[in-house]
Amino acid sequence: KQEVTQIPAALSVPEGENLVLNCSFTDSAIYNLQWFRQDPGKGLTSLLLIQSSQREQTSGRLNASLDKSSGRSTLYIAASQPGDSATYLCAVRADDYKLSFGAGTTVTVRA
Amino acid sequence: GAVVSQHPSWVICKSGTSVKIECRSLDFQATTMFWYRQFPKQSLMLMATSNEGSKATYEQGVEKDKFLINHASLTLSTLTVTSAHPEDSSFYICSREGLAKTDTQYFGPGTRLTVL
Numbered sequence: 308k309q310e311v312t313q314i315p316a317a318l319s320v321p322e323g324e325n326l327v328l329n330c331s332f333t334d335s336a337i338y339n340l341q342w343f344r345q346d347p348g349k350g351l352t353s354l355l356l357i358q359s360s361q362r363e364q365t366s367g368r369l370n371a372s373l374d375k376s377s378g379r380s381t382l383y384i385a386a387s388q389p390g391d392s393a394t395y396l397c398a399v400r401a402d403d404y405k406l407s408f409g410a411g412t413t414v415t416v417r418a
Numbered sequence: 419g420a421v422v423s424q425h426p427s428w429v430i431c432k433s434g435t436s437v438k439i440e441c442r443s444l445d446f447q448a449t450t451m452f453w454y455r456q457f458p459k460q461s462l463m464l465m466a467t468s469n470e471g472s473k474a475t476y477e478q479g480v481e482k483d484k485f486l487i488n489h490a491s492l493t494l495s496t497l498t499v500t501s502a503h504p505e506d507s508s509f510y511i512c513s514r515e516g517l518a519k520t521d522t523q524y525f526g527p528g529t530r531l532t533v534l
Contacts, residue, residue: 350527351513353522405452406452
């Protein structure tokens with residue numbers, strides 16, 4: 308069974324600082340890995356999707372890396388803003404469409 | 419814009435009653451949709467895979483007689499929580515498959531269920 312772990316569980320930084328969020332998974336036989344953003348009481352917004360054959364994806368201030376062999380992914384958010392405050396979820400997809408989620412990292416960016 | 423909607427966004431009910439949650443795919447006919455449950459400060463747990471025109475596939479430990487799933491059309495899946503109890507209080511989120519296996523899943527905004 309795939310286990311997904313996200314460290315740290317919570318993170319508080321001053322505005323402008325770079326954020327580093329970590330995700331690890333136990334079974335490297337994944338189809339892809341995704342990072343989502345979840346605001347309190349809301350659904351999920353897809354941020355970045357990395358296919359198993361890729362090493363990284365970038366979108367604006369966000370960059371995500373994937374090291375499938377070691378079971379790790381890192382999400383970098385550059386020059387954080389208060390609007391980046393949210394919970395960030397990592398999810399890995401197996402070959403059968405199913406997603407396994409981590410518990411998330413709750414980020415607070417202080418103005 | 420949103421591609422998956424859920425209704426209601428929140429519901430409060432008495433213990434022992436049943437509650438139905440709707441999940442609609444707004445832009446795509448989805449043969450497969452998914453139902454997740456999220457407890458506070460915990461990750462999303464897949465409850466079941468909803469298949470249009472056939473029975474849902476439930477994850478281990480999820481009671482299929484308690485969480486009834488119906489996927490009667492290509493744009494609508496419903497989750498009915500039967501004889502709800504306070505421990506069923508949770509955030510329920512649905513999603514639909516992407517256009518390709520390489521695509522992301524698209525998630526609804528979620529339904530907050532509180533059972534008194």
